[in-house]
Amino acid sequence: MLLQAAKMIGAGLATIGLAGAGVGIGTVFGALVLGTSRNPSLKDELFKMAILGFALTEAIALFSLMMAFLILFAI
Numbered sequence: 538m539l540l541q542a543a544k545m546i547g548a549g550l551a552t553i554g555l556a557g558a559g560v561g562i563g564t565v566f567g568a569l570v571l572g573t574s575r576n577p578s579l580k581d582e583l584f585k586m587a588i589l590g591f592a593l594t595e596a597i598a599l600f601s602l603m604m605a606f607l608i609l610f611a612i
Contacts, residue, residue, distance in 0.1 A: 547608045554601030561594040 569587040573580050 544609055544612065548605040551601060551605040551608055554604075555598050558594050558598030558601070561597070562591060565590040565594060 565587055569583055572583045
């Protein structure tokens, strides 16, 4: 019983990274809008960098989710 409660608490704490990923994605696209408004001629280059930033930030979220599932189902 105590182990099950510890697993639930651990998995819940592991998902905190998902909130950080949401903030990171918002920051990436906010910077894209700001950069495009400052220099519209760099729109294509900024968009490529924004997509790369999105992918890396989303990878962190997926790692966080994976750790939560490992805590719940593998231990």
